[in-house]
Amino acid sequence: MATSAMSHDQDTIQAEIHIAAPPDRVFQALTDPRQLMQWWGQKGMYHPTDWKGDVRPGGAWRCDGASDTDGSPYNVSGEYVEVEPPRLVSYTWIASWSGPLKTVVRWELESSPGGTRVRLSHSGFAAAPPALQPHYQGWQRVIAWMQAFIEKGETVETRPASAPAPRT
Numbered sequence: 001m002a003t004s005a006m007s008h009d010q011d012t013i014q015a016e017i018h019i020a021a022p023p024d025r026v027f028q029a030l031t032d033p034r035q036l037m038q039w040w041g042q043k044g045m046y047h048p049t050d051w052k053g054d055v056r057p058g059g060a061w062r063c064d065g066a067s068d069t070d071g072s073p074y075n076v077s078g079e080y081v082e083v084e085p086p087r088l089v090s091y092t093w094i095a096s097w098s099g100p101l102k103t104v105v106r107w108e109l110e111s112s113p114g115g116t117r118v119r120l121s122h123s124g125f126a127a128a129p130p131a132l133q134p135h136y137q138g139w140q141r142v143i144a145w146m147q148a149f150i151e152k153g154e155t156v157e158t159r160p161a162s163a164p165a166p167r168t
Helices: 023-031 033-039 129-152
Strands: 003-006 012-019 046-053 060-067 073-084 088-095 103-112 115-123
Touching: 003 129, 012 129, 023 033, 023 088, 023 103, 023 115, 023 129, 033 046, 033 129, 046 073, 073 103, 115 129
Parallel strands: none
Antiparallel strands: 003 012, 012 115, 046 060, 060 073, 073 088, 088 103, 103 115
């Protein structure tokens, strides 16, 4: 189970989890658009419809998707900032539901006994504190989805449906 927290200044979300797989496998799940399409989302909430990524510093990425509650489209996009396989990937994050807010997501992967310690940091919310809580809740789901995909092969299609919730 992941541990997560929001900073007191309401700028940053931090989370940590252990995944029973080597860092290279976790890095692939975080950067390969084909794999991201398989695990990011849940029936009853939202799902991606297209995912593209040029995984290199300065390379663009974009996820298009749809809400499962009303079919409305969404997108999240940005640019890779740091790419150091298999230990680090960071990118900017601009979500269609958050207006012009531009934040930074950073994943640090460290080999640990029996797998990988995964640390997530999502920063840049000081300019828009109301966006912090929904993203905090969303990242808790996303980290659990990634863990279930890597450890058990669970996908959006095989994961049990959920009641609708805010997107992240």
